[in-house]
């Protein structure tokens with residue numbers, strides 16, 4: 001199975017009920033290797049740049065950061081420590097159901113959001129904007145709760161695969177149409193621990 005198909009399969013099954021077929025299981029250990037796309041030094045510089053921009057825009061504001069699990073956890077931890085703002089941070093986990101499940105691209109909150117949003121200044125933090133379905137779901141959901149302001153910060157943008165238009169207020173890096181892992185981002189729960197942002201390369 002070509003790597004692109006594996007990646008597409010994974011993308012459409014990155015929710016609660018993901019199933020990895022035997023063929024992918026066989027391939028994933030030996031023949032698929034991560035190749036560094038953005039080294040940790042560049043990530044650090046990018047996160048610092050984002051923090052400078054965000055800090056400038058939110059000075060004097062009581063900020064509520066909403067981070068999308070799991071992929072954003074390292075990015076969020078690094079970013080908020082550089083912001084030097086008196087913020088609160090909450091986490092949400094979303095599940096998506098791909099083409100081969102019931103409804104195409106349907107995204108749901110796995111637990112209700114347990115913090116008040118009305119009248120708050122909210123910054124959503126996401127790891128990758130791919131088709132745009134995940135972030136557009138959470139942005140629409142939060143908008144209905146009437147925040148004072150609502151913006152999006154994404155570490156990575158993969159614009160070539162966009163289906164739903166998304167405005168990214170603060171963007172780290174644009175990446176090509178490759179399957180990304182590392183710096184918190186996984187493939188089947190693997191590679192999150194890598195310090196660099198990598199692309200999976202097919203060596204088979």
Ligand code: IMP
Nearest residue numbers: 071128129130131132133134179180186
């Ligand atoms: P979207 O809803 O298609 O924009 O997908 C967003 C989510 O899919 C991200 O939060 C990631 O969890 C996952 N995703 C998209 N592209 C990749 C990738 O290249 N590597 C790992 N996860 C990805």
Ligand code: MG
Nearest residue numbers: 069070071127
């Ligand atoms: Mg994610």
